[in-house]
Amino acid sequence: MRSIYEKWMKKTLEVRNQNDIKENQKVDQKRNEKITIEAIENEFRYVSDFIKMEMEVNDERILIFYLESIIDASILQRHLLVPLHRITNDAILEVIPNAESIEWDQLSSLINDVINGNTIILLQNSRKIYKVDTYGPPERAISSSDTETNMLGPKDAFTESLQTNVSLIKRRIKSSKLKTKSSVIGKEARTNVSFMYLEDIANEENINQVEKRLNDIEIDGVLSTSILKQMIEDQPLSLFPVYLSTEKPDVAMSHLLDGRIAIMMDNSPEVIICPTTFVNMFNSTEDYYARWTVANMIRMIRFAGFFITILLTSTYVSVLTFHPEMLPPHLLNLLSQSRSQVPFPPVIEVLGIELVIEVLREAGARMPTKVGSTIGIVGGIVIGTAAVEAGLVSNILIVIVAVSALASFLPSSFEMSSAIRFIRYFFIVSAGFLGMYGQFLVLAWLLIHLTNMTSLGTPYFTPVIPRKWTDYLKDVFRLPYFLLNVRTGASRAKKFLTRPYGDD
Amino acid sequence: MDKGKMEKLNNYHVLFLIQNVMISMNFIRLPHVIHESGRDMWLIPIAMGVIVQLLLIPMLMLCGRFPNETLFSINRKLVGKYLGTFINLLLILYMVISVTSIVDDFIEVIQTIALGRVNKTLLFIPLLLLTLYILSGGIKTVARTCVLAFFMTVWMIYFLNWTFEPAKFTSVIPLFEVGAKPFFHSLFLGFESMLGFELVLFFFPFIINKKESFKYVTGGVWLTVFIYTLVCLACVVYFSEWQIGNIRYPILSILRAVEFSFIERIESLGLSLWIFLILSTISAYLWVAKRGITDLSSGKSQSWQAYLVVMLVTIIFFLPIDRVTRETLYEWNRYFAFSFILILPTFLLITNLFRGGKPS
Numbered sequence: 001m002r003s004i005y006e007k008w009m010k011k012t013l014e015v016r017n018q019n020d021i022k023e024n025q026k027v028d029q030k031r032n033e034k035i036t037i038e039a040i041e042n043e044f045r046y047v048s049d050f051i052k053m054e055m056e057v058n059d060e061r062i063l064i065f066y067l068e069s070i071i072d073a074s075i076l077q078r079h080l081l082v083p084l085h086r087i088t089n090d091a092i093l094e095v096i097p098n099a100e101s102i103e104w105d106q107l108s109s110l111i112n113d114v115i116n117g118n119t120i121i122l123l124q125n126s127r128k129i130y131k132v133d134t135y136g137p138p139e140r141a142i143s144s145s146d147t148e149t150n151m152l153g154p155k156d157a158f159t160e161s162l163q164t165n166v167s168l169i170k171r172r173i174k175s176s177k178l179k180t181k182s183s184v185i186g187k188e189a190r191t192n193v194s195f196m197y198l199e200d201i202a203n204e205e206n207i208n209q210v211e212k213r214l215n216d217i218e219i220d221g222v223l224s225t226s227i228l229k230q231m232i233e234d235q236p237l238s239l240f241p242v243y244l245s246t247e248k249p250d251v252a253m254s255h256l257l258d259g260r261i262a263i264m265m266d267n268s269p270e271v272i273i274c275p276t277t278f279v280n281m282f283n284s285t286e287d288y289y290a291r292w293t294v295a296n297m298i299r300m301i302r303f304a305g306f307f308i309t310i311l312l313t314s315t316y317v318s319v320l321t322f323h324p325e326m327l328p329p330h331l332l333n334l335l336s337q338s339r340s341q342v343p344f345p346p347v348i349e350v351l352g353i354e355l356v357i358e359v360l361r362e363a364g365a366r367m368p369t370k371v372g373s374t375i376g377i378v379g380g381i382v383i384g385t386a387a388v389e390a391g392l393v394s395n396i397l398i399v400i401v402a403v404s405a406l407a408s409f410l411p412s413s414f415e416m417s418s419a420i421r422f423i424r425y426f427f428i429v430s431a432g433f434l435g436m437y438g439q440f441l442v443l444a445w446l447l448i449h450l451t452n453m454t455s456l457g458t459p460y461f462t463p464v465i466p467r468k469w470t471d472y473l474k475d476v477f478r479l480p481y482f483l484l485n486v487r488t489g490a491s492r493a494k495k496f497l498t499r500p501y502g503d504d
Numbered sequence: 505m506d507k508g509k510m511e512k513l514n515n516y517h518v519l520f521l522i523q524n525v526m527i528s529m530n531f532i533r534l535p536h537v538i539h540e541s542g543r544d545m546w547l548i549p550i551a552m553g554v555i556v557q558l559l560l561i562p563m564l565m566l567c568g569r570f571p572n573e574t575l576f577s578i579n580r581k582l583v584g585k586y587l588g589t590f591i592n593l594l595l596i597l598y599m600v601i602s603v604t605s606i607v608d609d610f611i612e613v614i615q616t617i618a619l620g621r622v623n624k625t626l627l628f629i630p631l632l633l634l635t636l637y638i639l640s641g642g643i644k645t646v647a648r649t650c651v652l653a654f655f656m657t658v659w660m661i662y663f664l665n666w667t668f669e670p671a672k673f674t675s676v677i678p679l680f681e682v683g684a685k686p687f688f689h690s691l692f693l694g695f696e697s698m699l700g701f702e703l704v705l706f707f708f709p710f711i712i713n714k715k716e717s718f719k720y721v722t723g724g725v726w727l728t729v730f731i732y733t734l735v736c737l738a739c740v741v742y743f744s745e746w747q748i749g750n751i752r753y754p755i756l757s758i759l760r761a762v763e764f765s766f767i768e769r770i771e772s773l774g775l776s777l778w779i780f781l782i783l784s785t786i787s788a789y790l791w792v793a794k795r796g797i798t799d800l801s802s803g804k805s806q807s808w809q810a811y812l813v814v815m816l817v818t819i820i821f822f823l824p825i826d827r828v829t830r831e832t833l834y835e836w837n838r839y840f841a842f843s844f845i846l847i848l849p850t851f852l853l854i855t856n857l858f859r860g861g862k863p864s
Contacts, residue, residue: 322619323772331766434627435619436776441630444652444783445637451648452641465648466516 072136189221259493305407322435341391347432522724530697549732671741
């Protein structure tokens with residue numbers, strides 16, 4: 001399938017590709033051109049926020065270039081313009097110590113610097129060029145996350161600034177072993193991407209793999225880590241998210257301490273954690289903040305919720321369509337009474353209601369907050385009461401669909417809950433055609449698919465595919481804290497124990 | 505992780521591969537098939553276990569002498585290129601027909617018990633597509649399917665509770681009241697439900713820990729024997745002799761006895777769960793058939809080989825022949841299996857010894 005598509009792409013896009021390659025060569029030729037004022041002005045023609053300042057201090061003609069929109073005006077004023085007036089001859093480093101010198105034949109790197117928020121100082125008489133980092137675009141303040149909320153624990157969340165995000169991690173893990181490797185992704189957008197790991201814990205293979213995959217990306221621009229994530233997946237065709245995205249620094253911290261890698265990107269408040277396992281998508285750090293008894297109960301409910309949400313509505317379909325003998329007479333009576341008015345076969349009835357729930361959810365998510373709550377009430381009344389009274393659906397189905405819709409939101413990862421909701425339709429349709437046989441075929445496919453998946457080379461379905469038996473005590477159950485002293489098998493950390501055994 | 509490595513199967517993979525390849529459709533009928541042995545029925549699985557154990561010895565000795573080769577290449581090496589290829593073709597055909605017979609049987613039971621209105625083709629195609637999906641993952645996925653199948657179905661043993669509850673266990677004391685001939689006859693008839701362990705000849709080179717493999721293969725066999733014995737015991741105490749002689753699918757009848765307040769008559773559920781056992785068996789057999797075609801063609805595993813074996817199954821499944829001919833075909837296939845597992849490993853082992861081959 002994929003190879004056919006690639007062949008087709010190659011055939012149809014070959015001519016355009018050749019043109020692009022020629023264009024790129026033109027750009028490459030520019031790399032080592034001489035810097036002239038005309039060349040710079042030419043490059044930034046029609047860039048309205050490009051500022052060129054001229055001033056004359058002590059017989060020195062100074063030209064200053066910067067992009068107004070991404071520099072911090074107060075830095076420019078305090079650390080650049082004011083000191084520049086004190087300049088004597090060409091000793092610029094005396095007044096602006098953080099200025100860096102640039103060679104005259106590095107036009108493309110100069111342009112790059114301007115784009116990245118540097119201010120360029122060009123001394124015309126003494127023929128020297130300096131750059132000063134004045135980057136300071138407007139940023140959102142650190143606030144709590146809207147998508148990942150918790151009762152206990154820290155409330156701060158990542159923002160769209162890479163620097164802020166790195167600092168949020170660095171102030172949690174104060175260690176020189178916490179390494180940050182950076183690169184730039186996107187030929188046009190040139191976005192900064194960093195990945196962090198603890199050098200003495202994280203697995204070398206994983207680090208190399210992440211670095212390789214990030215370097216292999218060739219694209220014009222990446223909007224968000226959610227897209228970046230899809231580019232470095234092991235199985236891009238899979239239904240499930242293979243890496244965890246989180247907005248919360250404490251989640252990222254817990255995974256870093258476990259020996260995993262966090263990838264972050266400018267302009268994106270989500271951090272990718274890799275490798276991740278299936279159960280990680282269900283767990284939240286709040287399980288560790290809560291008492292272990294409660295946490296265990298919540299976890300069991302979440303895992304049960306997974307099976308309830310994929311099997312409950314489809315079982316309704318298969319039982320009513322093919323296996324009514326499975327129900328005890330009392331229950332069957334109840335169901336058939338509630339369905340007596342309904343003109344559709346069960347599968348259409350269920351699909352209709354499931355789609356309505358999906359529409360309600362999507363509408364609620366897209367609507368302005370003030371209208372959103374109204375939609376909930378309207379949907380609840382119209383579907384909950386009116387549809388049943390009109391005899392379009394049975395009221396037992398409403399209960400079942402509501403339970404399975406609620407259960408689908410139990411996983412802590414939003415992407416996982418979307419994936420589960422999607423899979424549910426496979427179950428419903430196959431139950432409509434093949435009853436329980438169909439349901440279990442899809443279940444078998446689902447489980448085999450999960451066991452086949454890998455996240456950064458580690459089996460995705462990990463505690464089910466055994467790595468370390470202690471994974472069950474940490475990922476599936478949650479032992480009281482004094483017993484939890486291991487890292488998970490999925491991260492393949494260099495150090496397995498978080499602290500030594502015994503009394504010493 | 506283990507891409508590119510030949511050895512992929514851990515110890516527990518070996519155990520569950522053996523165990524779940526053995527359990528398939530035949531198990532559903534087992535107590536009925538061996539009903540001639542009367543109340544001593546539950547001894548038959550144990551006897552079969554002993555026979556399998558004995559048969560395993562030459563098999564694993566042969567495998568131990570060629571640790572990096574499947575039976576297909578061993579065949580060609582030991583009995584010559586042409587005869588070896590001929591035997592390999594027969595083996596591939598055996599695998600394919602076995603799969604067809606299992607699928608045929610399963611779909612028939614599904615149609616009888618659960619989905620009377622549904623077309624045979626509609627039941628067949630998704631099952632085979634799923635098998636194709638498993639085959640694309642190689643032997644490790646097959647092994648993982650087996651592990652899954654075990655844990656998805658083993659809890660059904662709990663349902664035997666309903667049969668043991670009213671039982672009087674005095675009736676299981678072996679009295680040998682039927683005599684030797686019916687006993688051995690039902691041993692012969694029932695032995696088909698032990699088939700599957702012979703696949704170790706083909707996946708042996710993929711086992712990581714070859715030295716200890718005998719232990720785990722044995723474990724798998726005896727786990728099966730344990731489950732069979734338990735079910736046979738349940739049948740002895742639950743059914744009358746007439747019932748066992750006349751109920752075609754005793755296990756489904758046992759499931760029918762189960763009753764909860766919110767659900768009853770769970771044989772549809774049980775039968776649907778059986779998909780896991782069927783999948784594990786047919787994917788393992790088809791993997792071997794695919795391996796055989798790989799061996800015949802280029803020695804390189806390619807996806808068309810999987811399509812080919814699935815195609816073969818489909819052709820045999822939809823072959824326009826009547827029920828009786830079909831049953832005869834499956835029966836001859838079974839006899840081929842018996843003779844193959846009895847004769848071939850021993851014969852090859854003796855040939856190897858005779859030629860002075862050394863364990864490599």
